[in-house]
Amino acid sequence: MxxxxxxxxxxxxxxxxxxxxxxxxxxxxxxxxxxxxxxxLGVASVALFSDLPSxxxxxxxxxxxxxxxxxxxxxxxxxxxxxxxxxxPVESEGIDILLVLDLSSTMAERDMDAGGERSRLEIAKAVARDFVQRRDGDRIGLVSFALFPDLVCPATLDHQALDRFLRPLKHKAQRSPENRTGIGAGLALAVRQLEESESPGKVVILLTDGMENVNAITPEDAAKLAKKAGVRVYTIGAGGQGAGQGLFSLARSTDFSVLREIAEATKGQFFEAGDAEALGRIFDEIDQLERVELLDRxxxxxxxxxxxxxxxxxxxxxxxxxxxxxxxxxx
Incomplete structure (x- = not known):
C-alpha cells in the first residue's frame, strides 16, 4: 500500500x-x-481437581x-x-499569459456555432474561461482591442477576478467610430505588460477574425517588440470562412497571413478556427505546449x-x- x-x-x-x-x-x-x-503440577488426571474452586x-x-x-x-x-x-506549500513558478481579444463588430457573427446561437466572441470567451481555470499557478491577464487597445485586466493569479472582467466583454456596434481592428496596437500593449516580467515564460494568445485596418502600430512592428521582449505569441484566426449567419456576416474570406508572420517571428504558432470545436482544440493544444515542469511535492x-x-x-x-x-x- x-x-x-x-x-x-x-x-x-x-x-x-x-x-x-x-x-x-x-x-x-x-x-x-x-x-x-x-x-x-504433574498428576495422573486433572479430573481430581475439577471440583476445586478457581x-x-x-x-x-x-x-x-x-x-x-x-x-x-x-x-x-x-x-x-x-x-x-x-x-x-511551494510557490510554483508559473508563466505569464495575456489573452488579446478582438472586439470589432464582425465578432458578432454566428458562423462558428453549429446552432447559430452564439457569436464568435461568445465562443471565444467561453473557451478562454475554460482555459484560464486550468492554468493554476499562472498569472493571466486580458487585453481587448478595436480602434484602441484596452488593458481590461493585468496579469493576475486571481483567476476569478479575471473571469469577472472577461464575461461582460461586448463587441463594438457596426456603426461605432471605434469599430476597427487594431491588431498591432493590441499586441504592443500586451507586450508592454509582459516585457518587465521575470516569469520563466511570457506568452500572448491573440484572437481576431479580421485584418489590421488601424496601423497606429503595425502588426510587424508589434511582432518585433514581442521578439525583443522574449514574448511568444500564439495567433488564432477565427471564422473568416465566408459562411456567416449573423447580421454582420461578410461574403469574403479573411487573409490571416499577418497572423502567421507574427507567430513565426516570435516562435509561437498560428492556428485557424472555423468553429467552436476547433477553437477548443486549439486552446487545449496551447495549454499542453505551455506547461512548465512543476517541482516534486x-x-x-x-x-x-x-x-x-x-x-x-x-x-x-x-x-x-x-x-x-x-x-x-x-x-
Missing part, C-alpha cells in the same frame, strides 16, 4: 513499513503460546502473556516509524512513533510486574 493510501486510510503512514511483517509473526507466536498450557489468580494467569503480546505489537508499530506527512514528516513506543514499554512493564508479584507462578 502506498504512503498516500495509508494517509487516507489511517491518517498517518509508515516510513519503514516492512517492519510490519513482524505483526503477523507475533500474532502467530502469541496464539501458539496461548494454546499451550504447561502443567503447574480463584482470580487462575483466571488471570495468562494476562501477562496477553499484555506482552500487545506490548510487542505496539513496539513493532513504533519501529515501523509511523509519520504524519504535511505537505509544504515536498512534505514535512511529523514522527508519531512515541505513543506506540510508550504504550509498548508500559504494557511490557505491567506484564513483568504482574508476573513478578500478584500473578507469580510458583513451581
Amino acid at each position: 502506498s504512503r498516500n493510501a495509508q494517509e487516507e486510510l489511517l491518517g498517518f503512514s509508515f516510513a519503514d513499513g516492512w517492519f510490519l511483517l513482524l505483526v503477523p509473526l507475533l500474532l502467530l507466536l502469541w496464539l501458539l503460546i496461548a494454546r499451550r498450557r504447561l502443567p503447574a 480463584g482470580w489468580r487462575v483466571r488471570l494467569a495468562q494476562l501477562p502473556l496477553h499484555l506482552s503480546a500487545l506490548a510487542l505489537l505496539a513496539l513493532s508499530l513504533a519501529i515501523a516509524r509511523p509519520q504524519k506527512l504535511d505537505r509544504i 515536498l512534505y514535512r514528516a511529523e514522527e508519531r512513533f512515541l505513543p506506540f513506543l510508550l504504550s509498548g514499554a508500559g504494557l511490557l512493564f505491567l506484564a513483568l510486574l504482574l508476573r513478578a508479584t500478584v500473578l507469580l507462578a510458583w513451581p
Whole structure:
C-alpha cells in the first residue's frame, strides 16, 4: 500500500513499513503460546481437581502473556516509524499569459456555432474561461482591442477576478467610430505588460477574425517588440470562412497571413478556427505546449512513533510486574 493510501486510510503512514511483517509473526507466536498450557503440577488426571474452586489468580494467569503480546505489537508499530506527512506549500513558478481579444463588430457573427446561437466572441470567451481555470499557478491577464487597445485586466493569479472582467466583454456596434481592428496596437500593449516580467515564460494568445485596418502600430512592428521582449505569441484566426449567419456576416474570406508572420517571428504558432470545436482544440493544444515542469511535492514528516513506543514499554512493564508479584507462578 502506498504512503498516500495509508494517509487516507489511517491518517498517518509508515516510513519503514516492512517492519510490519513482524505483526503477523507475533500474532502467530502469541496464539501458539496461548494454546499451550504447561502443567503447574504433574498428576495422573486433572479430573481430581475439577471440583476445586478457581480463584482470580487462575483466571488471570495468562494476562501477562496477553499484555506482552500487545506490548510487542505496539513496539513493532513504533519501529515501523509511523509519520504524519504535511505537505509544504511551494510557490510554483508559473508563466505569464495575456489573452488579446478582438472586439470589432464582425465578432458578432454566428458562423462558428453549429446552432447559430452564439457569436464568435461568445465562443471565444467561453473557451478562454475554460482555459484560464486550468492554468493554476499562472498569472493571466486580458487585453481587448478595436480602434484602441484596452488593458481590461493585468496579469493576475486571481483567476476569478479575471473571469469577472472577461464575461461582460461586448463587441463594438457596426456603426461605432471605434469599430476597427487594431491588431498591432493590441499586441504592443500586451507586450508592454509582459516585457518587465521575470516569469520563466511570457506568452500572448491573440484572437481576431479580421485584418489590421488601424496601423497606429503595425502588426510587424508589434511582432518585433514581442521578439525583443522574449514574448511568444500564439495567433488564432477565427471564422473568416465566408459562411456567416449573423447580421454582420461578410461574403469574403479573411487573409490571416499577418497572423502567421507574427507567430513565426516570435516562435509561437498560428492556428485557424472555423468553429467552436476547433477553437477548443486549439486552446487545449496551447495549454499542453505551455506547461512548465512543476517541482516534486515536498512534505514535512511529523514522527508519531512515541505513543506506540510508550504504550509498548508500559504494557511490557505491567506484564513483568504482574508476573513478578500478584500473578507469580510458583513451581
